[in-house]
Amino acid sequence: MTDTYTSLVNGGLTGSLAKKLGLPRPSVLRRHTPGAPLVTGPVLVLGGAVGTGDDADAVARTLLGWDLDVRRTAADDTARWGAVVVVLTEATHPDDLSDPVRELGSVLRSLAPGARVVTVSRPALATDAPALAAVRQGVDGILRSVAKELRGGATGNGVVLAGDVTVDATSVHGALRFLLSARSAFVDGQLLTVSSDAGSAPADWERPLAGRVAVVTGAARGIGAAIATTLARDGARVVVVDVPAAGEQLAKVANAVKSTALQLDITTPDAGTRIIDHAVRRHGGLDIVVHNAGITRDKLLANMKPEVWDSVIAVNIASQLRINEQLLASDAFRDAPRIVSLASTSGIAGNRGQSNYAASKAGVVGMVRATGPLLAEVGGTANAVAPGFIETDMTSRIPFATREVARRLNSLQQGGQPVDVAETVAFFASPAAGGINGTTLRVCGQNLVGA
Amino acid sequence: MTDTYTSLVNGGLTGSLAKKLGLPRPSVLRRHTPGAPLVTGPVLVLGGAVGTGDDADAVARTLLGWDLDVRRTAADDTARWGAVVVVLTEATHPDDLSDPVRELGSVLRSLAPGARVVTVSRPALATDAPALAAVRQGVDGILRSVAKELRGGATGNGVVLAGDVTVDATSVHGALRFLLSARSAFVDGQLLTVSSDAGSAPADWERPLAGRVAVVTGAARGIGAAIATTLARDGARVVVVDVPAAGEQLAKVANAVKSTALQLDITTPDAGTRIIDHAVRRHGGLDIVVHNAGITRDKLLANMKPEVWDSVIAVNIASQLRINEQLLASDAFRDAPRIVSLASTSGIAGNRGQSNYAASKAGVVGMVRATGPLLAEVGGTANAVAPGFIETDMTSRIPFATREVARRLNSLQQGGQPVDVAETVAFFASPAAGGINGTTLRVCGQNLVGA
Numbered sequence: 001m002t003d004t005y006t007s008l009v010n011g012g013l014t015g016s017l018a019k020k021l022g023l024p025r026p027s028v029l030r031r032h033t034p035g036a037p038l039v040t041g042p043v044l045v046l047g048g049a050v051g052t053g054d055d056a057d058a059v060a061r062t063l064l065g066w067d068l069d070v071r072r073t074a075a076d077d078t079a080r081w082g083a084v085v086v087v088l089t090e091a092t093h094p095d096d097l098s099d100p101v102r103e104l105g106s107v108l109r110s111l112a113p114g115a116r117v118v119t120v121s122r123p124a125l126a127t128d129a130p131a132l133a134a135v136r137q138g139v140d141g142i143l144r145s146v147a148k149e150l151r152g153g154a155t156g157n158g159v160v161l162a163g164d165v166t167v168d169a170t171s172v173h174g175a176l177r178f179l180l181s182a183r184s185a186f187v188d189g190q191l192l193t194v195s196s197d198a199g200s201a202p203a204d205w206e207r208p209l210a211g212r213v214a215v216v217t218g219a220a221r222g223i224g225a226a227i228a229t230t231l232a233r234d235g236a237r238v239v240v241v242d243v244p245a246a247g248e249q250l251a252k253v254a255n256a257v258k259s260t261a262l263q264l265d266i267t268t269p270d271a272g273t274r275i276i277d278h279a280v281r282r283h284g285g286l287d288i289v290v291h292n293a294g295i296t297r298d299k300l301l302a303n304m305k306p307e308v309w310d311s312v313i314a315v316n317i318a319s320q321l322r323i324n325e326q327l328l329a330s331d332a333f334r335d336a337p338r339i340v341s342l343a344s345t346s347g348i349a350g351n352r353g354q355s356n357y358a359a360s361k362a363g364v365v366g367m368v369r370a371t372g373p374l375l376a377e378v379g380g381t382a383n384a385v386a387p388g389f390i391e392t393d394m395t396s397r398i399p400f401a402t403r404e405v406a407r408r409l410n411s412l413q414q415g416g417q418p419v420d421v422a423e424t425v426a427f428f429a430s431p432a433a434g435g436i437n438g439t440t441l442r443v444c445g446q447n448l449v450g451a
Numbered sequence: 452m453t454d455t456y457t458s459l460v461n462g463g464l465t466g467s468l469a470k471k472l473g474l475p476r477p478s479v480l481r482r483h484t485p486g487a488p489l490v491t492g493p494v495l496v497l498g499g500a501v502g503t504g505d506d507a508d509a510v511a512r513t514l515l516g517w518d519l520d521v522r523r524t525a526a527d528d529t530a531r532w533g534a535v536v537v538v539l540t541e542a543t544h545p546d547d548l549s550d551p552v553r554e555l556g557s558v559l560r561s562l563a564p565g566a567r568v569v570t571v572s573r574p575a576l577a578t579d580a581p582a583l584a585a586v587r588q589g590v591d592g593i594l595r596s597v598a599k600e601l602r603g604g605a606t607g608n609g610v611v612l613a614g615d616v617t618v619d620a621t622s623v624h625g626a627l628r629f630l631l632s633a634r635s636a637f638v639d640g641q642l643l644t645v646s647s648d649a650g651s652a653p654a655d656w657e658r659p660l661a662g663r664v665a666v667v668t669g670a671a672r673g674i675g676a677a678i679a680t681t682l683a684r685d686g687a688r689v690v691v692v693d694v695p696a697a698g699e700q701l702a703k704v705a706n707a708v709k710s711t712a713l714q715l716d717i718t719t720p721d722a723g724t725r726i727i728d729h730a731v732r733r734h735g736g737l738d739i740v741v742h743n744a745g746i747t748r749d750k751l752l753a754n755m756k757p758e759v760w761d762s763v764i765a766v767n768i769a770s771q772l773r774i775n776e777q778l779l780a781s782d783a784f785r786d787a788p789r790i791v792s793l794a795s796t797s798g799i800a801g802n803r804g805q806s807n808y809a810a811s812k813a814g815v816v817g818m819v820r821a822t823g824p825l826l827a828e829v830g831g832t833a834n835a836v837a838p839g840f841i842e843t844d845m846t847s848r849i850p851f852a853t854r855e856v857a858r859r860l861n862s863l864q865q866g867g868q869p870v871d872v873a874e875t876v877a878f879f880a881s882p883a884a885g886g887i888n889g890t891t892l893r894v895c896g897q898n899l900v901g902a
Contacts (some may be wrong), residue, residue: 094768094814098761101752101806108753124817126824126889131772137817138768141809144801149751189801300600301552302559310549317545317589321582350595350640355552358592363545366575366588373577409899438577448860448899 026414027153029185030114032423034206034233039180041082041112042069046100047120048090055167056087059120062173074107081107083116083180088139089161091121093131097138104146111154118179119143119158120167123193140191147189147446148411155179155188155412155446162195165435170199174432177205183427186388186420188411189446192436198379199434208430210235213283215275217266218293220246222392223342225253226418227290230426232257237283241266241275242293259283266293266319272326280332288429289327291320291341294360296394298353309356316360317367324371324382337380340428341368342421343440345388349449361386365440372438381437383428388444389415410445477865478604480636481565483874485657485684490631492533492563493520497551498571499541506618507538510571513624525558532558534567534631539590540612542572544582548589555597562605569630570594570609571618574644591642598640598897599862606635606863606897609642616886621650625883628656634878637839637871639862640897643887649830650885659881661686664734666726668717669744671697673843674793676704677869678741681877683708688734692717692726693744710734717744717770723777731783739880740778742771742792745811747845749804760807767811768818775822775833788831791879792819793872794891796839800900812837816891823889832888834879839895840866861896 030040043063048056050072063070063085071079084107086100104117111117124137139158147156159175161167171194178184179192202208214231218224219240228238237259242250244263254261262278264271279286294316297308320341327333346354347361364384371382389395389407395415398406407415424443427433481491494514499507501523514521514536522530535558537551555568562568575588590609598607610626612618622645629635630643653659665682669675670691679689688710693701695714705712713729715722730737745767748759771792778784797805798812815835822833840846840858846866849857858866875894878884 094764094772094811097764097810098757101760101810102757105752105755108751124820126820128817128821130775130818130821130825133817133821134768134772134814135817137820138810138814141798141801141811141813142806145797145803145806145809146752146801148801148803149753149806300559301556301597302600304556306549306553309552313545313548317585321545321585324581346596347592350592350597350599352596352599355593355596355600358596359545359548359552359589360592362592363585363589366579366584366586367581369575369577369588370579370581370584374581 026408026412027113027151029153029412030182031185031419032182036182038066038177039068039082039116040114042071042079043083043085044071044074044081044107045085045087046103047087055089055120058167059085059087059176062176066177074103079110080112081110081115082112083118085118085120085176087120087167089120089122089167091135094135094138096135097142101142108149111150111152113152114182115152115154116180117146117150117154117156118176120161121158122161143191144189150411153412155184157184157187157189158191160191160193162193165194165197169194169197169435170201171433171435173201174199174430175436177432178427183423186412186416186443186445187424187441190442192441193439194435195437196435198376200431202431207235208432209426212236212287213239213279213285214288214290214429215239215241215279215286216290216292217241219253220249222394223387223390223418223421224292226422227292227425228253228257230419230422231288231429232259234426234430236288239279239283266323267314269322271319272323275323276326276330276332285335286332287335288338288340289323290425291323291339294342296354296357298357300353301355304356312356312360316357317363320364321367328374334378336431336434337375337378338429339368339371339375339382340425341382341384343384343386345386345442345444345447345449348386348442368440369438376437379434381428381434383436383438384440385421385424385428386440386442386444387416387421388442388447388449390421391415391417409449410447412445414445416443416445477859477863478564478602480604480863481633482636482870483633487633489517489628490519490533490567491565493522493530494534494536495522495525495532495558496536496538497554498538506540506571509618510536510538513627517628525554530561531563532561532566533563534569536569536571536627538571540571540573540618542586545586545589547586548593552593559600562601562603564603565633566603566605567631568597568601568605568607569627571612572609573612594642595640601862604863606639608635608638608640611642611644613644613646616645616648620645620648620886621652622884622886624652625650625881626887628883629878634874637863637867637894637896638875638892641893643892644890645886646888647886649827651882653882658686659883660877663687663738664690664730664736665739665741665880666690666692666730666737667741667743668692670704671700673845674838674841674869674872675743677873678743678876679704679708681870681873682739682880683710685877685881687739690730690734717774718765720773722770723774726774727777727781727783736786737783738786739789739791741876741880742774742790745793747805747808749808751804752806755807763807763811767808768814771815772818779825785829787882787885788826788829789880790819790822790826790833791876792833792835794835794837796837796893796895796898796900799837799893819891820889827888830885832879832885834887834889835891836872836875836879837891837893837895838867838872839893839898839900841872842866842868860900861898863896865896867894867896
């Protein structure tokens with residue numbers, strides 16, 4: 001799980017080879033270590049008129065409350081900015097973008113390594129005045145462009161406030177904190193929508209999952225093992241689940257996170273019930289279920305046998321639907337429960353040779369959208385994480401040249417680490433994300449693939 | 452406007468150079484010529500149970516009404532299919548995809564050049580049952596994957612039926628016909644939503660704009676000139692608009708389309724009123740306005756002067772908002788009016804060095820979303836077309852190697868022609884698109900760029 005790739009590619013034989021091939025030299029990303037500062041320098045908050053008590057002032061106050069070095073102007077400052085937060089919630093016409101964007105541009109050359117640019121805005125709705133919808137959607141175009149211009153491991157992301165949500169909503173704070181932090185290292189060019197005031201600030205931001213019981217499927221290795229480790233680091237007791245054939249590896253992970261293992265094929269009809277029973281019996285409850293288990297069986301559709309199609313659908317989506325039904329019907333899953341599913345950029349953009357996988361992962365995107373409202377009735381959420389190119393055993397089997405291209409086709413010019421996916425899962429599982437529901441967040445370094 | 456690129460790159464010196472570079476050899480796309488058949492072979496309609504009167508049967512009946520050779524099974528058929536329409540509106544669980552997708556896979560090797568795969572489905576909503584939302588979103592993943600697997604100039608796109616819209620709605624017919632036809636040559640991997648029963652079938656599908664008066668801004672050259680020519684071919688009287696500096700070129704276009712020119716800077720405060728006055732005075736009315744005029748002033752945001760930002764916003768979005776206000780206030784723009792704006796894939800995915808352009812083009816996406824409902828009150832629509840890499844004077848100035856890569860980073864492995872953008876504009880302007888409103892459709896060959 002250590003980030004060996006960037007150190008390899010930047011040095012020695014591989015480094016000089018990568019240089020000869022004309023490949024970009026990726027920056028070493030800032031990743032979370034407990035106790036490290038939230039950001040790496042002062043934070044500039046742009047937007048609105050300073051001191052008028054508007055949204056930008058409110059955001060600045062929130063950041064001050066986290067003991068950050070917050071400024072409202074860039075004037076004569078030689079600081080290397082740790083972050084720039086651009087608050088555009090009160091813009092009503094595209095002309096209003098000019099001032100804050102000019103100020104943003106003026107500091108982009110003074111960002112610290114691993115800096116963050118975060119926009120705060122509202123969604124463009126069919127019911128808005130045309131100029132309002134134009135400026136609101138315009139923020140999307142700016143954010144995604146600026147994210148592509150940043151270097152040095154800096155990222156650009158946005159928080160979108162839907163409906164009546166204000167900048168003081170708990171999950172706006174949660175989203176801001178996540179996007180500013182090293183936990184979002186491989187999240188880039190993305191917009192995260194906060195749709196309600198639900199959620200609560202954790203007693204300890206370093207251990208937001210303290211007292212929570214989580215289940216992670218497919219946890220014997222790779223991304224699943226990283227999710228288990230990360231949830232445990234954040235304070236959760238974690239039940240790790242995988243098929244019996246992976247039992248030995250699964251036991252090691254359970255040992256590492258000091259918890260219990262459950263050998264289970266998730267396509268078993270009563271898999272959900274068995275998960276609930278194990279969690280309740282061994283840990284006294286169940287709060288978080290992470291649907292990470294999944295398979296790929298790649299073939300062009302013209303060459304795909306029916307059983308290949310069916311097996312991917314069965315494991316990657318039908319099993320999750322069945323387990324979720326059993327969770328929703330259980331009295332044990334009622335304390336602000338969280339479902340987090342693994343989608344994929346292939347499920348968003350499609351992928352040649354992966355029509356079955358893309359169908360299942362797009363299915364996950366649709367599933368969480370419709371499951372979220374059902375869980376909201378008991379203070380819960382369902383969200384999905386869509387990884388792009390992540391360095392795992394699976395991707396390490398891709399031939400060298402193809403792999404080198406695929407992993408660099410994103411704004412951070414490198415593949416992500418399993419922990420990057422795990423950090424986003426942990427964020428969705430946390431109490432401060434309770435107002436974010438039904439969404440899918442890409443963890444892809446702003447991968448080029450899209451549709 | 453002839454497709455010289457594909458003939459060049461496939462033959463002679465350029466062809467062998469492209470081959471040596473390992474670049475894919477793009478297919479010559481099937482493009483519209485008046486009187487040519489709608490599709491190039493029999494049409495297979497998949498989905499549902501044959502003969503039960505379900506949605507797939509209804510679609511088959513519609514296609515039969517267009518004198519197509521329609522089949523409901525692929526059994527023992529050695530045909531080279533002109534199109535496959537997969538009707539998935541009635542699927543309720545991801546398991547339901549298995550049969551129709553297997554049938555689709557079985558014929559993918561028997562598609563004619565320039566064939567079409569079109570899915571018909573419904574959107575995945577937060578209010579759906581989770582399994583229903585999963586299968587509906589799953590169609591998105593399949594469609595986008597299959598589109599990436601097609602070769603020989605074949606494309607894959609989808610029609611999405613929102614709300615109470617049925618497969619017999621006029622604009623479902625309109626969308627199906629457009630996506631099956633050669634008019635959609637460079638539209639690939641896209642989903643087009645029909646949101647109401649508005650619209651009407653044209654008396655003559657070859658001249659759907661007969662009797663309509665259209666205005667096209669930025670019409671002196673490139674995409675704007677192609678739009679003017681295409682609208683005129685489809686029967687419209689076309690007013691061509693451009694700045695006085697382009698007057699000579701504009702006059703040539705006006706002459707070619709046998710209509711009138713209006714020299715006008717669209718940032719003039721009363722530009723909308725002047726457009727209306729000209730159209731009414733010279734042609735007796737105004738039905739269609741195409742906002743094509745736009746500029747690029749590319750710079751990294753860190754190096755962008757305020758006036759460079761402001762000029763792009765002023766021309767590309769603020770002027771359109773102002774003109775639309777004047778159109779909405781005018782009694783002359785009341786007969787099922789159409790606004791069609793040019794967005795860009797840069798406005799959807801962002802682009803390095805184009806934060807101003809992306810802001811303005813994302814602004815267009817937001818603007819049409821909010822303007823559509825205002826026009827619907829008088830039977831009108833507002834939609835946008837988002838071109839990807841199109842072969843124009845502008846893109847011909849990109850350095851050779853960069854251009855070769857950029858134009859091939861899509862499923863059709865080539866840049867589009869101006870006429871491809873124009874065909875989609877003409878479709879949105881047509882009476883059969885009256886139920887498609889507030890949307891943005893990419894014309895990008897399923898360009899890799901996305902977010």
